[in-house]
Amino acid sequence: MFCPIRRKSKALGVAAALAVTALTAVACGGGSGSGSGSGAEQTELRYQGSVGQVTPAELAADLGYLGPITLKWIGNTISGPQDIQATTTGDTDFGGAFNGAIIKLIAAGAPIKSVISYYGVDKDSYIGYFVPEKSPISSARDLIGKKIGVNTLGAHLEAVLDAYLKKQGLSTEEIKQVVPTVVPPVNTEQTLRAGQIDVAALGGILRDKALERGGLRQLFSDYELFGTFSAGSIVLRNDFIKKNPKTTRQFVDGVAKAIEWSKTQPRDVVVARFEQIIEKRGRNEDKTAIKFWKSYGIAGQGGRIQDQEFTRWIDFLRDRGELKKNVALTDLYTNEFNPFRAATGS
Structure with missing residues (x-):
């Protein structure tokens, strides 16, 4: 739910290599399938999903908000960094990750840009960092030398941990x-x-079920640190945007409207729709977790991106010495295609 941010790692080198690979693929005409030379825009978009979950793009497609655009599922991912790497290299047409991962990949030369937020943090959707109830750990200093379980290195969970410390x-x-x-x-x-x-x-159903079983104590959470904020964005390749401006606008417009639909409908209506989507797509998934869905946690109206959702992580990466190159916000994201962009004049 951030190319990875690793302690004393070669992550930036990996990101740079990926960026070069992607640039080579685009230059050689490989990977994206976004331009046929006929002038027609691409309307089938390849993407990766998540087991037992419904992404805003999948919801938009089911609600009919994508118009002529169809989505082609090519598999699942559990890692935001891997998802946007697949988009960078042209294996998918869009992907999503923590904004910190996007910053690093773009700084390394990846030809991608964020176009809409797709997940975030609020009072219902947040990650808590838990210890056993009887653990002697009660402060940040107590974490020195300790192991903290996260889903992937260099992503949202590690960045929030470092921000807390x-x-x-x-x-x-x-x-x-x-x-x-x-x-x-x-x-x-x-x-x-x-x-x-x-x-x-722990977050979502895994957090709720763990707390239901008892015996755990929350040390801190990303919501306590930052309040409500959008944490990750969907990216498209720059060449895709250039070759497919109408498709890009329709896609972002549809996802934005689906996000607002999820915010304005009663929770049980949204969950019921999610269950129908999971059932219809026939991926042999367990629908249990979706019953516990509460929100996407997206702060901006219609997934509109705000400066601080990137500047916070730019400062974070720079402080860690992991961002050697200056990156402009205009290189990182755009609200140009979002129908709710007028709310900020972006």
């Missing part, structure tokens, strides 16, 4: 001693209770 006064060297540890989300609670990690980052 920094806000609580830990030095850069002390923060490096806190150990984010990759654990599959469905196993995170069990891994915590078994003592294999010291802190578990």
